[in-house]
Amino acid sequence: xxxxxxxxxxxxxxxxxxxxxxxxxxxxxxxxxxxxxxxxxxxxxxxxxxxxxxxxxxxxxxxxxxxxxxxxxxxxxxxxxxxxxxxxxxxxxxxxxxxxxxxxxxxxxxxxxx
Amino acid sequence: xxxxxxxxxxxxxxxxxxxxxxxxxxxxxxxxxxxxxxxxxxxxxxxxxxxxxxxxxxxxxxxxxxxxxxxxxxxxxxxxxxxxxxxxxxxxxxxxxxxxxxxxxxxxxxxx
Numbered sequence: 001x002x003x004x005x006x007x008x009x010x011x012x013x014x015x016x017x018x019x020x021x022x023x024x025x026x027x028x029x030x031x032x033x034x035x036x037x038x039x040x041x042x043x044x045x046x047x048x049x050x051x052x053x054x055x056x057x058x059x060x061x062x063x064x065x066x067x068x069x070x071x072x073x074x075x076x077x078x079x080x081x082x083x084x085x086x087x088x089x090x091x092x093x094x095x096x097x098x099x100x101x102x103x104x105x106x107x108x109x110x111x112x113x114x
Numbered sequence: 115x116x117x118x119x120x121x122x123x124x125x126x127x128x129x130x131x132x133x134x135x136x137x138x139x140x141x142x143x144x145x146x147x148x149x150x151x152x153x154x155x156x157x158x159x160x161x162x163x164x165x166x167x168x169x170x171x172x173x174x175x176x177x178x179x180x181x182x183x184x185x186x187x188x189x190x191x192x193x194x195x196x197x198x199x200x201x202x203x204x205x206x207x208x209x210x211x212x213x214x215x216x217x218x219x220x221x222x223x224x225x226x
Contacts, residue, residue, distance in 0.1 A: 033212075033213075041218055042216035042218045093157075102149075102162060104159070105158070108156055
């Protein structure tokens with residue numbers, strides 16, 4: 001079956017612009033996670049949904065970052081007024097309610113802020 | 115914040131040799147996982163070991179867990195060129211939810 005799909009794969013934006021990153025999780029996966037991965041580093045947790053409920057957003061770096069999952073499937077991570085330090089790979093993962101772990105990852109969106 | 119710390123940060127070995135990577139963590143856990151990431155791709159789950167387990171095998175992978183030392187190791191036997199990737203450990207930090215925390219990773223390079 002289809003895995004986690006993220007779009008776009010690459011995004012270049014000018015500083016100050018808003019961007020929206022999309023994640024299509026595996027069908028039926030209840031849990032959805034967003035991570036930020038800087039070059040040469042491990043993924044850093046941003047936020048977590050169970051169905052449409054955002055249960056943990058403690059990793060969001062600032063109020064410029066906003067995530068939603070209105071119907072409990074597709075999720076969007078929005079970054080407003082982007083800054084150069086937002087440049088990173090943004091990874092999305094989903095997991096099944098029956099197994100909880102492991103998480104299945106998409107290939108990420110590489111965001112470059114000029 | 116990172117919960118796990120992998121050691122070494124980078125490792126180069128000859129094809130056919132065994133590769134060992136270590137992970138140390140800070141707080142009590144329910145389980146620990148290892149993931150692999152090929153360049154430009156997402157992470158792929160390799161193996162999960164629960165806090166009451168000491169060793170687990172999957173194909174050429176062997177994972178150990180020592181909760182008294184808060185450490186784990188990943189052994190890849192008979193390495194292949196395709197094993198070249200970054201390897202991350204991840205822990206749940208004892209949480210009851212699904213959130214996991216990754217380490218910084220070990221970059222493994224298999225030399226032909």
